[in-house]
Amino acid sequence: MLSSLPAAAIVAGGTDLVVRMRNGERHSYLIDVAGLSEIAGITPEEGGRLRIGAAATHGQIAADGTVRKACAGLALACSQVGSPQIRNMGTLGGNLVNASPAADSLAPLLVHNAMLALEATGGARTESLERFITGPYRTTIGKTELLCSVSVDRLEGYEEGYRRVAKRAAWAISRLSCAWALREEGGLIEDVRIAVGSCTPVPFRPSRAEDFLRGRRREGPVIAKAVEMVADEIREKSGLRPSFAYKLPVVRDLLAEELGGRSCS
């Protein structure tokens, strides 16, 4: 249907699309996919991963027992999106295809190495989230493609978190967000994953800071050095922006507090 209709748009919740249409965006056809059972649900996959249907709502993801155990940062992020109404309508797939740099799901999905499954009449493909989003509100999705599901690493046994900064307690876009997951083994950081959202044009993983932390002790000076590296990586990605006077100190302090855990606070 998508390939046969000219100027068609997919509705997957509509919490972004309807707002744009109220501001004048026009489409000849709207195809509502939110009710398709094939792209709904949350199911375990082969190889220790978890498949989240693109039509799963933020509300469903936030409440799902498996997600809360295996992908806790994502559950937390989805629970803080907008308002209850938006969480009950808006879907993960819609959030990804809209690709706002402030989307709450992006940072935790990066931490979980999300892979996206897309289908079109001509065939199917998978792509990593990092490659899928090419810029603010820009992705590689084709006009006739449908995002069907997202596959994520299960990180049971990790300590995990998500923090967002917003102008008020609810119904506010993230000014800044950080997702992280960490596992210690014998007093050393065995694995750590960090993602920063709402800061650079595309949310990203500061890989140099992650590499630095792996194998080190989780203690004050180490964390302090790592968060400085995160700030450097942000500056390299986007140059200096006026908003960084606020955002860089916040990224440092938030990550230091989160990654430092009990031992450093």
Add this chain to the structure above:
Amino acid sequence: MFIGEDLDRVDVLEKVLGKARFAHDLKMEGMLFGCVVRSEKPHARIVAIDLSAAMAVPGAARILSHKDIPGQNAYGVIRKDQPLLAADRVRYVGEPVLIVLGEGEEAAREVASRVKIEYEEIAPVLDIEEARRGVRVVHDSGNLFSYKKVRKGDVEKGFAESDVIVSHTFRTAWVDHAFLETEAGIGFMDEGGRIVIKSSTQNIHYKRAEIARLLSIPEEKIRVVQATTGGGFGGKLDVTVEGFLALAVYHARRPVFMRYTREESMLSNTKRHPLHVEYRTGAKKDGALTAVKVSIVGDTGPYASYGDSVCLRAAVHATGPYEVPNVWVDSRLFYTNGPVSGAMRGFGVPQLALAHESQIDEVASLLGMDPMDVRIKNGLKRGSVTATGQHLSASAGFVETLKRIEPYWRERKRSKKASGFGLGSMYYGIGNTGVANPSRALLEVVEEGRIVLHTGACEIGQGSDTVLLQILLETLKMARAEVVLDRGDTDTSKDAGSSSASRQTYISGGAVRDGALKLKEVLEEAGYYRGRSLSDIYRSLAGQGNLFFEGFFDPPAAGLDGETGQGVPYATYAFATHMTEVEIEEPTGTCRVKKVKAAHDVGRGINPRGIKGQIYGGIAMGIGLALMEEFIPGRTTSFDTYYIPTSMDMPEVDVMVVEDEEPTGPFGAKGLGEPALIPQAASIVNAIRDATGLAVYDLPCNMERLKGLLEDKKKR
């Protein structure tokens, strides 16, 4: 029987059931939709207007300009200086230039978007400093708009006698009312050829008078009715849609409906005045205040609106609720090409409360005293003399509000390392400043054996309908079923003045009580209180032609001396103290308000549940003022760029009512509408100081500002 009781709100059922018809819901057969074409320039001459593309749009009905105004193209509550439609010059972005009428909203907006206006730009005056320099002018008369003074004692002598002096400058931003229902209304011509306007408004008789001048027709030819109104906060005191609707109906002779989009409302409505307040306080070692010197400078935008009231009220209230022997206040507002600043809950006093309350806390800190003790020591009480030389002879329960908070203050304990507590106090004159502002009420005995209260006092959500009925019921000692409310219609009511200045309970309540006492006398004589039925009484009163009873009240205040500001600006004052607990998240600069204790001297509480509602709302608005709300011209467009608090931002609130009865008030009542807001932002700022050691002088103290202050502190 009825006073001090939680009588159900008159409007509660129809509102919760969704049956109330707000101005946005009004419809009529064959109505046109009206919208406004507005200036896109802050300051410009209009060179040419091209309507050809606009009138070619299907559904275009008519386009009206200033040339179509038969009467005076100038309105304003205090000065008649604002054009309904700009003639040849525009002075702010959003200034109305044309009215477009179309067959339906979509057509009308399409027509409006096709209008082409050619401007010749004039260098605009965009901030207060620019306005003060006066090189560029908004009006040929110069940029100084209003200048008010208060002089008491000898302020230099006061400073010379002081042991500590605290000086700071405070700054606030433009704030939008953000009422839930944007400006809206409907207009039509009735069978008698009269123009009828139903709108979302805070005053009906004022609007009728403005329409009469605009159309140059007698007031009898106009009827203004208040539709159920979704909030006002001062933003629906000025003429909004009413003038446009009346002009449209006058020409089109068809019903016309208008409603603003949120973007249009944000752009065009008046704003809270941004004020810069230079404040100097002197005190003795024991905490006694010796002198206060305040210089207030504000941006009023290009037209008067309520600027004069704000300028004067800010000056009169500059010391806060404290007795200060030596006072010097200069209050000056300047014209700019920014948004029109006007009335907003508190008329400048919330901005001044930020200043005087911060100063008090800093005096306390310098002297090593508890801020509570400094407030108690200097607080206004019976027998005190205010900054304008007014002797407070009754109802002055300020210290009592402090005493009610005191036990909680003394026992306060931080819930977290980064939590803090702050006090904020205020006083507020009820009613308009130093001028007559009477209210009238009309009571009618009707055939069905009921009493009808006809009132022009607009219910804007604050609860005036219910309060006025309670005053009536208590005075007449009647059952609820025996009285009927008829509110907000210029055809049936007398002028009650605007729902502003926290005046309706005190002043319109006084008028209702006056009328009810006159009626009661007649009812007593007619045997009502001995069991005779009202319908029976109606028949004998109808025979005598004695069915209407008019009540009147005008508070006993007097004008102020122009040079010294001395006099009696208000008959009575409300007093309040809030104690606020905040939690600061230092990594992000986020401040959350956790708990508020709010003690208010209301004179007499007519409806306790209504009092709580007002205070909850005032606290919410105070949180917005303190932490998030700021209108930035050119950047703020709607609620996605203008954040107001949500229910999730609300703290736990504990309301304490102090009742120091006002002898001139109905059953001792004063007012509460604005006092509920005024001390809140100040108490938050003082709590932030307690939590972090940081002084906040500029509002809003949003995340960026607070984080910046925290970073600066780290570097020191």
